[in-house]
Amino acid sequence: MSSKMLKFVSTDKAMPEKRKADARVADFDEIYSEFNTAKAEAQSSRCSQCGVPFCQINCPLHNNIPDWLMLTAEGRMQEAYELSSQTNNFPEICGRICPQDRLCEGSCVIEKGFESVTIGAVEKHITETAFAKGWVKPANPRFERQESIGIIGAGPAGLSAAEMLRHRGYQVHIYDRYDRVGGLMIYGIPGFKLEKSVVERRGQLLRDGGVKFHLGVDIGGETSFADIRSKHCALLVATGVYKARDIATPGSGLNGIVPALDYLTASNRKSLGDRVEEFESGALNAEGKNVVVIGGGDTAMDCLRTAIRQKAESVTCLYRRDRNNMPGSQREVRNAEEEGVIFKWLSSPQAFLGDDEVRAVLAQHIHLGQPDATGRQVPEVIEGSSHELPVDMVIKALGFDPENLPAMFGHKGLEVTRWGTLKVDWQTMMTNLDGVFAAGDIVRGASLVVWGVRDGRDAAEAIDKWIMTAVDAPLAAGASH
Numbered sequence: 364m365s366s367k368m369l370k371f372v373s374t375d376k377a378m379p380e381k382r383k384a385d386a387r388v389a390d391f392d393e394i395y396s397e398f399n400t401a402k403a404e405a406q407s408s409r410c411s412q413c414g415v416p417f418c419q420i421n422c423p424l425h426n427n428i429p430d431w432l433m434l435t436a437e438g439r440m441q442e443a444y445e446l447s448s449q450t451n452n453f454p455e456i457c458g459r460i461c462p463q464d465r466l467c468e469g470s471c472v473i474e475k476g477f478e479s480v481t482i483g484a485v486e487k488h489i490t491e492t493a494f495a496k497g498w499v500k501p502a503n504p505r506f507e508r509q510e511s512i513g514i515i516g517a518g519p520a521g522l523s524a525a526e527m528l529r530h531r532g533y534q535v536h537i538y539d540r541y542d543r544v545g546g547l548m549i550y551g552i553p554g555f556k557l558e559k560s561v562v563e564r565r566g567q568l569l570r571d572g573g574v575k576f577h578l579g580v581d582i583g584g585e586t587s588f589a590d591i592r593s594k595h596c597a598l599l600v601a602t603g604v605y606k607a608r609d610i611a612t613p614g615s616g617l618n619g620i621v622p623a624l625d626y627l628t629a630s631n632r633k634s635l636g637d638r639v640e641e642f643e644s645g646a647l648n649a650e651g652k653n654v655v656v657i658g659g660g661d662t663a664m665d666c667l668r669t670a671i672r673q674k675a676e677s678v679t680c681l682y683r684r685d686r687n688n689m690p691g692s693q694r695e696v697r698n699a700e701e702e703g704v705i706f707k708w709l710s711s712p713q714a715f716l717g718d719d720e721v722r723a724v725l726a727q728h729i730h731l732g733q734p735d736a737t738g739r740q741v742p743e744v745i746e747g748s749s750h751e752l753p754v755d756m757v758i759k760a761l762g763f764d765p766e767n768l769p770a771m772f773g774h775k776g777l778e779v780t781r782w783g784t785l786k787v788d789w790q791t792m793m794t795n796l797d798g799v800f801a802a803g804d805i806v807r808g809a810s811l812v813v814w815g816v817r818d819g820r821d822a823a824e825a826i827d828k829w830i831m832t833a834v835d836a837p838l839a840a841g842a843s844h
């Protein structure tokens with residue numbers, strides 16, 4: 364083993380520098396800076412090079428983490444990049460926004476006595492170095508194939524599939540109803556977690572590699588699914604999940620109560636320089652308002668921290684479970700607290716009050732009862748605990764479900780699960796329609812970028828296999844005569 368490694372006993376864990384809360388709430392830029400080379404090498408050298416690396420097992424992409432940590436510690440950055448990019452299409456994005464505490468870093472064995480290796484920050488450093496040095500190249504197939512593949516959805520699942528298919532020489536066309544590339548990476552996730560230029564850089568690289576984007580094209584709207592299907596040898600559906608879950612609470616239709624994604628999209632568009640009418644009118648702008656966000660997931664955290672940056676008067680999170688039982692990342696909760704968000708744990712809305720506009724949330728306290736069949740403790744209302752919280756704006760961040768794709772695509776035969784996600788054969792990633800594959804959130808339900816990348820890569824492989832079998836079949840048939 365390299366003598367550079369196993370330094371966790373002498374070198375403390377260090378994250379890249381985090382900007383001070385009062386500075387970072389003044390803009391939408393990322394809050395963590397970059398490791399410099401010396402720091403990246405020192406942090407990589409803390410890895411103990413486990414024989415059975417649990418970090419790698421628990422990374423959805425099974426990234427070869429111990430090896431690229433060793434290469435980084437030894438200053439062999441180009442090799443580290445080559446290795447890292449073999450298993451991940453967007454390492455600099457995953458390095459920024461994966462919930463590492465639940466994935467690779469949460470499984471790092473040195474965490475038992477020492478703190479984990481800072482895997483995500485090193486992964487980001489490797490690819491940012493590669494971009495700076497010009498090592499990141501567009502997919503450049505050695506030969507062009509005739510077959511064309513259509514992809515619906517330019518989120519991480521569609522984009523990673525596109526890159527893998529281009530590597531194999533296919534003609535790749537991506538259709539998206541948005542006007543920009545990136546899916547939720549561009550219009551959902553705020554810039555303080557993932558700057559937009561990082562996503563745009565990937566979009567450009569794919570264009571440079573020959574991927575054709577057809578933006579502003581709503582499949583199932585003005586362009587029919589059947590039309591797109593007829594144009595391509597195979598189709599990949601990677602449309603994500605966008606139907607916001609609602610809450611059946613009296614008053615939930617009042618003005619001033621808005622869905623999380625509308626709010627975040629308006630903010631992201633504004634950051635990208637677009638003119639956003641609902642932002643200008645104040646409907647989707649928290650400035651000067653008392654804001655309550657309902658929910659405890661990562662989307663809720665993003666709304667809370669966006670409202671702080673829009674200079675809301677006060678920003679409060681209402682969540683019916685406690686801190687230990689929330690779905691969002693603890694790192695994001697700490698960031699939100701530092702930035703001035705107030706958390707009201709074990710609280711839920713009983714009603715929204717107001718005439719036209721919402722003026723208060725009638726909230727009630729909760730205690731956690733016995734676990735249900737899923738093992739989670741059931742929230743139970745504490746009688747007589749109702750109290751009013753004055754508000755000017757309420758943001759509902761309760762999660763997302765799939766839209767009704769069979770109806771949207773005018774293809775009632777397209778099979779879905781009981782949750783409305785597309786049903787695929789997990790071996791082939793194919794839906795029940797011949798040559799129609801699916802990947803990402805539309806198959807898994809709301810998930811993570813890293814799982815989108817994983818599914819996109821798997822789908823590309825499955826599509827290639829399916830086409831190759833079709834190409835080989837006539838040859839094999841010919842050979843037998």
Ligand code: FAD
Pocket residue numbers: 460461462515516517518519520521538539540541545546547548551552553556580581582583584601602603604627661662665802803804805809810811812813815
């Ligand atoms: P999407 O990214 O949703 O992309 C789907 C694309 O399909 C979109 O561009 C959409 O416009 C397009 N589309 C849909 N229907 C049609 C149609 N009919 N015609 C044409 N185009 C269509 N994950 C993390 O790992 N870390 C995070 O920090 C994180 N934060 C998040 C914060 C928010 C606010 C949200 C909402 C999600 C977050 N996620 C995060 C989850 C992550 O963004 C998603 O899991 C991931 O983007 C899913 O990828 P996808 O490619 O399946 O779908």
Ligand code: SF4
Pocket residue numbers: 421422423424425426428451457458461463466467468482483486813
């Ligand atoms: Fe960790 Fe995500 Fe990178 Fe995997 S892709 S090593 S889980 S940060």
Ligand code: SF4
Pocket residue numbers: 409410411412413416417418419428429470471472473480482
């Ligand atoms: Fe290194 Fe931690 Fe992975 Fe072990 S689990 S190989 S110490 S990063």
